[in-house]
Amino acid sequence: MPIESIDKDIRNTIIELGGTDAYKCYQCGMCTALCPWFQIENVNFLVNRIPHNVKLGNIMTSEVKQEIDKEVEELFRCVGCDNCLAYCPRGVNIGDVVRAIRRILVDYDSLPKTLKDIIAKVYSSGNPLGDAPEKRNNWAKKFDLPLYSPDKEYAYFACCMPAYDNQVRKIAEATIRILLTARISFGITSDDVWCCCETMRNYGAEKLFQDTAQININAIKQAGINKMIVSSPHCYTAYKNDYSELGCKVEVIHTTQLFAQLIKDKKIVPIKPLNKKVVYHDPCTLGRQNNIYEEPREVLKSIPGLELVEIENFNRKDSVCCGAGSGGLWLDWQKGERLSDTRIQQIIETGAEILAVSCPYCMQMFEDSVKTMDINLEVKDISELLAESAGT
Amino acid sequence: MISLLIEIREGQIKDITYEMLTLAHKLAAAQKQEITSIILSDNCQQYADTIKQYSHKIICVEDPLLANFNTQVYLPVLSNIINDTKPNLFLIASSGFGTDLAPYLAASLNLPLITDIFDLELNPDNMLARRSMYGGKINADIISKSLPAIATVRVGSFEKILASNLLIPNLSAEITKLPFLIDPSILEMSKFIEYGEVPTTGIDITKSDILIAVGRGIKEQKNLAAVEKFAQDIGGTLACTRPIIDAGWLPKDRQVGSSGKTVKPKLYIALGISGAFQHISGMKSSENIIAVNKDPEAPIFSVAHYGVVGDLLKILPLLANRINALKG
Amino acid sequence: MDIIVCMKMVPDTSETEVRVDSTNKDILKVRLIYTTNEADNYALETALLLKEKLGGTVTLISVGPQKVDEVLRMGLAKGADRAIRLTDELFDKGDAWTTAKALAQAISQNKYDLVLSGCIASDDGYSQIGPTLAALLKIPSAAYVNKVEVLDNTKLRIDRELEGGILERKEISLPALLTIQTGTNTPRYASIIGIKRAGAKPLDVFDAAKLNLDAQALAGLTELDKMYMPKVESKAQFIQGSDDEISDKLATLVKEKAGL
Structure with missing residues (x-):
């Protein structure tokens, strides 16, 4: 491309919105090879072209409808798993670059409709499912739990998925059973705490993220919460990394971290044996992005009889995304283009009978894959396995 | 006057x-x-x-x-x-x-x-x-x-x-x-030419007052024929969930849900649909929802107005007979 | 062909709960975001496809406050050439008739072959502005159009969607107004280059005085008395018994609800 045809306006806008890392890239192609989409044969997602095209201001410069459609589809493929960042010799944060591009598109409705609808749903109801805000804590009714008050040590936030979706409600329920058995001093957050919007920020809905973050930070401050337990790695990273930059002081603890500590302190004792082969899938957001690899494994290993196996070559920092990140949960790619199916294939090869997860998004993706692939594999959250073994 | x-x-x-x-x-x-x-x-x-x-x-x-x-x-x-x-x-x-x-x-x-x-x-x-x-x-x-x-x-x-x-x-x-x-x-200025029919590939399930939607509970493609017949008998349109599309049993324009169509017919009959939220988000505003599913805990019952816990493959033929009898 | 597309900004309520506010004259809008009326996107796409084929211009027009510029800029980013926004307190006070009058007055000052709008607004659901506007402009119109074919420079052949999957095919002479059915085409996304260019395209603003319209001319013919929630849905009622008993009860229910 001749220099005079470089579109500096487009380049500079993307750089200003957070895509500076594009300049670091020396086009080795490592990111393309490491991208989870690379494992899917009929998808050709050339990640390394993204920083290159940003440098040239050559992102979405076509005016032909079919090409624009294709480019939008490609730009919303990135699940923000950071596998490329983990190995990039130049430390290019592709996630940041992609997010900067998406921010321009989201402001002009150039995003898949399901993702656009979710923005409206979160604004109207505080959660991506669009269910009534006052029903947020309905899942907890059967436990008769108190709302958090400053005399309690912890607040528990269940994430919108377990709170509203019956399919993964069991994650929150198992967690509560463990917290009650361990006699933890806690209350649940009120329905003033909304979706963390980590996912929406990643797909470019920056204004929604900023607005929601303020609502949540205020709600948490008002309630006087100092320590908050969360079930979702996405809530975890939002509070720990994003909200803290906005002045949120809450200490956030992922359930697997808490469970590992409770077991160490003998506050919860897994006694009931589970004589099964279990494999653990590291969620990108908990593992690669927050370095929590060992606590989930410690919890699993504490269960008598449980044989923990690993996904060879693809565990811990080399885990492969379930496909739910950055809006992928709602994009519903067609059969043959689903990251969760690829991951399940790797998991089957371990011979495990149970897939242990620690993220509500992963659970949803994998349960759906297991159903559609018609295979025999139980998907369980670590909280469920621990709650069962500890006889809660 | x-x-x-x-x-x-x-x-x-x-x-x-x-x-x-x-x-x-x-x-x-x-x-x-x-x-x-x-x-x-x-x-x-x-x-x-x-x-x-x-x-x-x-x-x-x-x-x-x-x-x-x-x-x-x-x-x-x-x-x-x-x-x-x-x-x-x-x-x-x-x-x-x-x-x-x-x-x-x-x-x-x-x-x-x-x-x-x-x-x-x-x-x-x-x-x-x-x-x-x-x-x-x-x-x-x-x-x-x-x-x-x-x-x-x-x-x-x-x-x-x-x-x-x-x-x-x-x-x-x-x-x-x-x-x-x-x-x-x-x-x-304005001249009538003729009446035509919407091409069959262009079925718009959002325009139908009655939808009969099938999910994984239909089990095999061959079972669809009976549902299609039933749909015709009651003046409805056949719709489905994502997995049915994936299996290639029905064309994409029949899909209800977040990646398909959002529908709000007068009557929505959900057969063998457990109710993944992606599906429910596409049909929960229907005026009347009747759901038939084996699993009493299926989330579809949280939005249904009428529920039947049972096997659709057993109930559908019985129901179809009775509808035809009632229609005389 | 010079085409004018009427666009409306509406609260995005397709996936959200809607409640009535304390005045009982409007919905609670604090938690809603605004977007382009769905059907208008199809109208715009129809215009852009015609422009790609035949050349000419696409002008967007909308009535509302400055916020409406977001919708107009989106349309400009997709390929429209210029935009007009009509803003005045007098426009807000009236009804569909008022809006159509303001639009007609502004449109009549432009050269056009075709006026397009969405077939229905997702907020009020009136389906009224399009044909009303055509009557005021004294041009023929067709509502719920899902296919447009240009016969020559003076005529269109169009399909209109009727009930039960039946189409009405007709010929209509230009200038004309069409309201476009949803699903007619696949509305495009804006490209980044389009977004960049949109910023430099003209967006003119007119008030009632500039359009030579006064309160009397803009008085509505209807008024909203009140809004309220429809009856609350009941919870699932389980039909029980043997398969035969269930089928009996179910058949009666299906017959009733299907209106057989």
Whole structure:
């Protein structure tokens, strides 16, 4: 491309919105090879072209409808798993670059409709499912739990998925059973705490993220919460990394971290044996992005009889995304283009009978894959396995 | 006087006509008013004979140019009739024809119009109409500031006159034939060519009042035929969940859900659908939801109005038999 | 062909709960975001496809406050050439008739062959502005159009969607107004280059005085009395018994609800 045809306006806008890392890239192609989409044969997602095209201001410069459609589809493929960042010799944060591009598109409705609808749903109801805000804590009714008050040590936030979706409600329920058995001093957050919007920020809905973050930070401050337990790695990273930059002081603890500590302190004792082969899938957001690899494994290993196996070559920092990140949960790619199916294939090869997860998004993706692939594999959250073994 | 435009398509008086007559009689009884039915056709007599028992007066305008609906041709004819007869209220179907015609007519005559009403009160100097807004999530009462006023009536909002429990006076309308005095050059502006059918690949499940949706519980492709037949029997359209599309059993335009279509039919029958949230988000606003599923805990029951816990493959044939028996 | 597309900004309520506010005259809008009326996107796409084929211009027009510029800029980013926004307190006070009058007055000052709008607004659901506007402009119109074919420079052949999967095919002379059905085409996304260019395209603003319209001319013919929630849905009622008993009850229910 001749220099005079470089579109500096487009380049500079993307750089200003957070895509500076594009300049670091020396086009080795490592990111393309490491991208989870690379494992899917009929998808050709050339990640390394993204920083290159940003440098040239050559992102979405076509005016032909079919090409624009294709480019939008490609730009919303990135699940923000950071596998490329983990190995990039130049430390290019592709996630940041992609997010900067998406921010321009989201402001002009150039995003898949399901993702656009979710923005409206979160604004109207505080959660991506669009269910009534006052029903947020309905899942907890059967436990008769108190709302958090400053005399309690912890607040528990269940994430919108377990709170509203019956399919993964069991994650929150198992967690509560463990917290009650361990006699933890806690209350649940009120329905003033909304979706963390980590996912929406990643797909470019920056204004929604900023607005929601303020609502949540205020709600948490008002309630006087100092320590908050969360079930979702996405809530975890939002509070720990994003909200803290906005002045949120809450200490956030992922359930697997808490469970590992409770077991160490003998506050919860897994006694009931589970004589099964279990494999653990590291969620990108908990593992690669927050370095929590060992606590989930410690919890699993504490269960008598449980044989923990690993996904060879693809565990811990080399885990492969379930496909739910950055809006992928709602994009519903067609059969043959689903990251969760690829991951399940790797998991089957371990011979495990149970897939242990620690993220509500992963659970949803994998349960759906297991159903559609018609295979025999139980998907369980670590909280469920621990709650069962500890006889809660 | 309350007037209404008889809706005729391809030689048939459409049901909405009889529904509008029910509304007209309700209002006429309360207000001691007369009902005038207006027939525009190339052959009015047969239609006049059919409806004269429900009208005080019938106005017919007959001409080959009125054989098919055409706003531009109807406009001068109806304008003259309204100007001459000054009805308090003029009812038009909220149909493909009525939505094309009514706003044009109202604007040409400078009359208030309220569209797609499902209920209406006629007062001495205004009308109050009830209608939906925001895709049915809100209802609103709208008042016309003056009379005469025009309203288009939502299909299915009233019983047909025969099925209604109204006490109808014994009527045999006096029929007035008015001359057709239109310059045929008006057809240069807008000319009816023919009726066509929507290509079958373009099935729009969002437009169907009745959807029968199948999910994984259907188990095998061969079972779809029975569901399709059942759908036809009750005048519905076959729809499905994502996995059925993935399996290649039905084309993509049948899919309900966040990556398919969002639907809100009058009746949604969910067969063997557990109710993943992606699916539920696409159908939870349906007016009536009947769900058949083996699993009593299936989330589909959280949005269903009626639930059956059972095996659809066992229940469907039994149900289909009974429907056919009930239909006689 | 010079085409004018009427666009409306509406609260995005397709996937959200809607509640009535304390005045009972409007919905609670604090938690809603605004977007382009769905059907208008199809109208715009129809216009852009015609422009790609035949050349000419696409002008967008909308009535509303400055916020409406977001919708107009989106349309400009997709390929429209210029935009007009009509803003005045007098426009807000009236009804569909008022809006159509303002639009008609502004449109009549432009050269056009075709006026397009969406077939229905997702907020009020009136389906009224299009044909009303055509009557005021004294041009023929067709509502719920899902296919547009240009016959020559003076005529269109169009399909209109009627009930029950039936199409009405007609010929209509230009200038004309069409209201476009949803699903007619696949509305495009804006490209980044389009977004960049949109910023430099003209967006003119007119008030009632500039359009020579006064309160009397703009007075509505109807008024909203009140809004309220429809009846609340009941909870699932389970039909029980043997398969035969269930089928009996279910058949009666299906017959009733399907209106057989």
